[in-house]
Every structure is written in structure tokens, then in C-alpha cells.
Amino acid sequence: MSTLRKFATPLTIATFTIVGVTGVLWYFHVITSAGRWMHEIIGLAMVVVVALHVVLNWRAFKTYFKRPLAIGIIVLGVVLTVGAYLVPDQTQARGGPPQFAAFSKFADESLATLGPIFDTTGEILVTRLEDAGYTGATPASTVEDIAGSNTRAQMEAFSAMAADGSGTGGQGVGAARN
Structure with missing residues (x-):
């Protein structure tokens, strides 16, 4: 001892x-x-x-x-x-860990409003989402309308909106697609 x-x-x-x-x-x-x-x-x-x-x-x-x-x-x-x-x-209570906070803050904004964040327009975001397999989006749609209330699904939709047209964005969205 x-x-x-x-x-x-x-x-x-x-x-x-x-x-x-x-x-x-x-x-x-x-x-x-x-x-x-x-x-x-x-x-x-x-x-x-x-x-x-x-x-x-x-x-x-x-x-x-x-x-x-x-x-x-x-x-x-x-x-x-x-x-x-x-x-x-x-x-x-805010929808998940702090690193997901931005996604939940922007989830109820329209694609037209989110366009400038992606340096584009709401119409182009609609096209990117459609290319990734999301259907029914309009510039007035919100990410929550498109992907639901699940933060991870919303993150995948944001990822699809950030796609540069190379065909690689939004892959693996799976169940989050409509």
C-alpha cells in the first residue's frame, strides 16, 4: 500500500x-x-x-x-x-445537438428565402431537389415540407440543395425522399 x-x-x-x-x-x-x-x-x-x-x-x-x-x-x-x-x-428541446441548430432554424424558411444562402434562386433549388429525388417542391416550399421534421432528413435535403449539378449531391437520401 x-x-x-x-x-x-x-x-x-x-x-x-x-x-x-x-x-x-x-x-x-x-x-x-x-x-x-x-x-x-x-x-x-x-x-x-x-x-x-x-x-x-x-x-x-x-x-x-x-x-x-x-x-x-x-x-x-x-x-x-x-x-x-x-x-x-x-x-x-431545440431539435437535437447544437451542431444541428442551423438546420432546424432554416427548416421553416421557403426555398425562395434560402436561395441566396446557396448563391442561387428558389427555382434552382427546386431543380436540385428534384434531381436528388425529392418531388413536389416549389419555391414556396420549406425544407420541413420537403423532408419532414427529422433533422437528419432535413440535413440531407440541405445537402441536395447545395449540389453543384455534378450529379453527386443528394445521394443516399433514401427514406427522406417523397
């Missing part, structure tokens, strides 16, 4: 440093894929290391249960953690 005790605190400090620094970088959107990987994997390792640290230092840890301030801080941490999972997930 003395070998474990020798490594428990340095491992706790090292994993906290990695998770803390990568977490701050991620918050400010200055992170690489290696940084994300380290944050997630080392974060999992940190849970094990902290648990080991608590077990090895249990006597000292027990003294905190005699202090009202320490108990209050621990309870606050538990309440915040549990509370975060009791609050409804706002990303799901």
Missing part, C-alpha cells in the same frame, strides 16, 4: 492539471482532437485516481465530515451534479 500512497497525490495533481487545462482550452474553443481525447480519457482516469486518493487518505478525509462548511460544500457539489441531470436538456 505504501507504493500506491507514494503515487496517489502526484497522479491526482497530474490528471487534474491535464483535465483542467484542456477543459479551459475547450471552453474557449482552442483545442485539438488530441486535446479532446486527453480531456475525456484522462478525465475518466482522474475519477479512478481521485477514488484511490480518497481511499488511501480516508482517515484525513473523514475529518471533513465533522466540519459544517466542508459538509455544505460537498452537499452543494452533489446537488449541482444531480440537478444538472434533472433539468430538461435544452439541446433536445
Whole structure:
């Protein structure tokens, strides 16, 4: 057990440093894929290391249960953690993960309105959608009219509208077609 005790605190400090620094970088959107990987994997390792640290230092840890301030801080941490999972997930309420937000925001706009986004007109978007297998579209149609309320199906319709006429856009639309 003395070998474990020798490594428990340095491992706790090292994993906290990695998770803390990568977490701050991620918050400010200055992170690489290696940084994300380290944050997630080392974060999992940190849970094990902290648990080991608590077990090895249990006597000292027990003294905190005699202090009202320490108990209050621990309870606050538990309440915040549990509370975060009791609050409804706002990303799901908006129609899915945040990276899909733009699709759901534009899904109820007409093709004529969306034309300038694709540097074209609503009529050309209708043609692109028809080439991709969508039927019944008009410049007044919305993406939701064409693809339904499923965000992934809407993304596929947007992909078809972005097609450059090479015949490759909109492939794999499958079930989203009318």
C-alpha cells in the first residue's frame, strides 16, 4: 500500500492539471482532437485516481465530515451534479445537438428565402431537389415540407440543395425522399 500512497497525490495533481487545462482550452474553443481525447480519457482516469486518493487518505478525509462548511460544500457539489441531470436538456428541446441548430432554424424558411444562402434562386433549388429525388417542391416550399421534421432528413435535403449539378449531391437520401 505504501507504493500506491507514494503515487496517489502526484497522479491526482497530474490528471487534474491535464483535465483542467484542456477543459479551459475547450471552453474557449482552442483545442485539438488530441486535446479532446486527453480531456475525456484522462478525465475518466482522474475519477479512478481521485477514488484511490480518497481511499488511501480516508482517515484525513473523514475529518471533513465533522466540519459544517466542508459538509455544505460537498452537499452543494452533489446537488449541482444531480440537478444538472434533472433539468430538461435544452439541446433536445431545440431539435437535437447544437451542431444541428442551423438546420432546424432554416427548416421553416421557403426555398425562395434560402436561395441566396446557396448563391442561387428558389427555382434552382427546386431543380436540385428534384434531381436528388425529392418531388413536389416549389419555391414556396420549406425544407420541413420537403423532408419532414427529422433533422437528419432535413440535413440531407440541405445537402441536395447545395449540389453543384455534378450529379453527386443528394445521394443516399433514401427514406427522406417523397
